[in-house]
Amino acid sequence: MKALIDKSNFIGLDQCTWLFCGAESPVHRGALEAVHDYMNARTGGPRGRERNAETEWKCKTNLAALIGGNARDIALMSNASEAISMVAQAAVLQPGDNVIINKLEFPSGILPWLALKQQGVEVRVVEHTDWGVDAQDILRLVDDRTRLVMTSHVSYLSGARIDYAKLYEELQHTNALLLLDVTQSLGVVPVDLSKTDILVSSSYKWLLSTHGLGVLAFNPGRFQALTPKYIGWRSVVEGLEEERFASFAVHSDARRFELGYPSYPTVYVLEYTTRLLLETGIGKIESHVLKLGGMLIRQLEDLGLQVMTPAEPSRRAGNISFAFQDAAGAAARLLEHEVYVMGGDNRVRSSLHAYNDADDVKMLIDRLPAALK
Known part of the structure; x- marks a missing residue:
């Protein structure tokens, strides 16, 4: 899946994987x-x-x-x-x-x-x-x-x-x-x-x-x-x-x-x-995020993680969380590889918006096993 809003319009998204929008969004050049x-x-x-x-x-x-x-x-x-x-x-x-x-x-x-x-x-x-x-x-x-x-x-x-x-x-x-x-x-x-x-x-x-x-x-x-x-x-x-x-x-x-x-x-x-x-369309953004979130949930479950977010599209939005006791530590280890997530409250949260794509999900999934050790 490609991003709905071009990543190149955001400052720094060429150097990181931003799954952090539930905390803060990246800076759009227009902003x-x-x-x-x-x-x-x-x-x-x-x-x-x-x-x-x-x-x-x-x-x-x-x-x-x-x-x-x-x-x-x-x-x-x-x-x-x-x-x-x-x-x-x-x-x-x-x-x-x-x-x-x-x-x-x-x-x-x-x-x-x-x-x-x-x-x-x-x-x-x-x-x-x-x-x-x-x-x-x-x-x-x-x-x-x-x-x-x-x-x-x-x-x-x-x-x-x-x-x-x-x-x-x-x-x-x-x-x-x-x-x-x-x-x-x-x-x-x-x-x-x-x-x-x-x-x-x-x-x-x-x-x-x-x-x-x-x-x-x-x-x-x-x-x-x-x-x-x-x-x-x-x-x-x-x-x-x-x-x-x-x-x-x-x-x-x-x-x-x-x-x-x-x-x-x-x-x-x-x-x-x-x-x-x-202009992008909230309906289009929702559809994009729910599909991308469904992809992430399935891959988190394949890793054997306890996903806290409902799988049903109508019961979730952009935040996808899984339970993990050392959530802050996992987030810190992902940060070392420029993957931005929120870790705390015994859960790791990834947030998906219109600028995210399948490559972002892949980057997180590839880095997670080492970050969770």
Whole structure:
């Protein structure tokens, strides 16, 4: 299988095997040019600010196209962790209320809720089954005091994909909002904002951008239930009027969660990379990655390894993990041969995107036996 996006357009991919996108993506040459565009815009003074605003809107429009939403449904934060914490503080939870998370969550999806325990909020944790979580596993813990359910679309740990649409269908008959973390899926498989209440993502993984932004998007249906606890000049309708010393009114859309300027260098890069992903086609990227992942899973199993990621295409995305106790050591030994994977949590994770090909899978498989000794 050939790469869907030409490897030569990425800096350094001719010298390594990059199976690391679940942690960070390689640098596309167009992304580097986008940073230069931002720096050039700065030299224009007021005109540069106009260019920033225009690029930010284009970036949000691209993101909206990726998730099936509207640009005004999207706020740009500093990172996904900040976005989740903002939601946790805005949810207006009372003593005796509960939120539900699961054992496959990354710490950014756990810690903001544990911090609410001191306010009397109960945190319910769903166990995984064979490194996956089913919608019914979550729904069994939902009751009248459940105010929010949080889950990742694709697990950072095992690579398992949850049927969040099925989960959301049931949650709409309850008092609970659904917060979906798409950090490990947005940019590589389809994501649908209409099937969740709140969506968050980082910018520097599957979206092929760089550090500096977190995506926070809202389904307008039940979004008004959230009241921001933190307010900045970008959150309000008229931040610079005389009345600002007496009162304020927050925006009616997602901008109410934006405190100040975002990282504009990242905005420029994300505008470029989301445009690239849309032009390539998420459906094509998904098909490419699932075929390549199926190939990798079969070869890992042939090596006798315990693959944690489901073999069924509909239950996975780009992350393929296998259990291994000295995962960090294995990753370090692969790094000596310029094969980039993530090792930790007693598992080795390889991440496949549109720039990967069959040669990358072969390189990993050829190097693995020595790395696992």
